Amino acid sequence: AQTVTQSQPEMSVQEAETVTLSCTYDTSENNYYLFWYKQPPSRQMILVIRQEAYKQQNATENRFSVNFQKAAKSFSLKISDSQLGDTAMYFCAFISNAGNMLTFGGGTRLMVKP
Amino acid sequence: GAGVSQSPSNKVTEKGKDVELRCDPISGHTALYWYRQRLGQGLEFLIYFQGNSAPDKSGLPSDRFSAERTGESVSTLTIQRTQQEDSAVYLCASSPGRGVYGYNSPLHFGNGTRLTVT
Numbered sequence: 001a002q003t004v005t006q007s008q009p010e011m012s013v014q015e016a017e018t019v020t021l022s023c024t025y026d027t028s029e030n031n032y033y034l035f036w037y038k039q040p041p042s043r044q045m046i047l048v049i050r051q052e053a054y055k056q057q058n059a060t061e062n063r064f065s066v067n068f069q070k071a072a073k074s075f076s077l078k079i080s081d082s083q084l085g086d087t088a089m090y091f092c093a094f095i096s097n098a099g100n101m102l103t104f105g106g107g108t109r110l111m112v113k114p
Numbered sequence: 115g116a117g118v119s120q121s122p123s124n125k126v127t128e129k130g131k132d133v134e135l136r137c138d139p140i141s142g143h144t145a146l147y148w149y150r151q152r153l154g155q156g157l158e159f160l161i162y163f164q165g166n167s168a169p170d171k172s173g174l175p176s177d178r179f180s181a182e183r184t185g186e187s188v189s190t191l192t193i194q195r196t197q198q199e200d201s202a203v204y205l206c207a208s209s210p211g212r213g214v215y216g217y218n219s220p221l222h223f224g225n226g227t228r229l230t231v232t
Contacts, residue, residue, distance in 0.1 A: 037223075043225050043226045045223035102221055104157040106155060
């Protein structure tokens with residue numbers, strides 16, 4: 001079974017600064033995908049960024065980038081130039097290429113302060 | 115519609131009553147998922163549909179929980195004899211599933227149904 005761990009229940013950052021959210025996972029699979037989802041108070045889960053395990057290059061989406069360390073089974077999210085609208089819960093998630101289920105971490109609550 | 119739609123948005127029910135939660139996935143999405151999110155916690159997998167069949171029901175917490183899907187479209191999650199511990203947000207998600215994109219297609223989530231059992 002796969003597990004996903006987010007060790008930071010809450011974090012805060014000043015507007016315009018950079019913050020990194022941590023995620024580690026455990027799997028015996030070699031082919032899988034990793035995701036970061038954002039959940040604002042509206043409750044909807046919004047995909048922020050995704051990474052295919054077979055790709056060595058770290059994924060980047062505008063102000064969001066990841067540091068994917070496959071050997072260490074680590075998948076951190078870096079948010080640059082933080083904005084007030086980035087305030088939300090952030091969930092790291094894993095799915096193996098052969099699996100049916102997206103496994104989520106417990107989430108990190110991020111507060112961006114003006 | 116353009117996205118995954120869930121109804122009702124909020125539901126308050128008395129302990130012991132049955133409730134039905136509805137999910138309308140994105141048109142053409144063959145895979146449909148139900149997750150439960152307790153207050154301040156992560157998402158807990160409940161059940162997965164591929165088409166109208168449910169190859170993975172491993173997450174259903176008890177026999178009070180059941181789900182069905184018809185026409186490879188709408189899904190309903192039914193909770194019988196609700197308990198206070200069932201209070202949570204129930205999230206539905208859909209994806210194109212296996213096929214052209216395989217599993218690198220991300221899940222598209224609805225806004226969830228907040229269930230409160232009093």
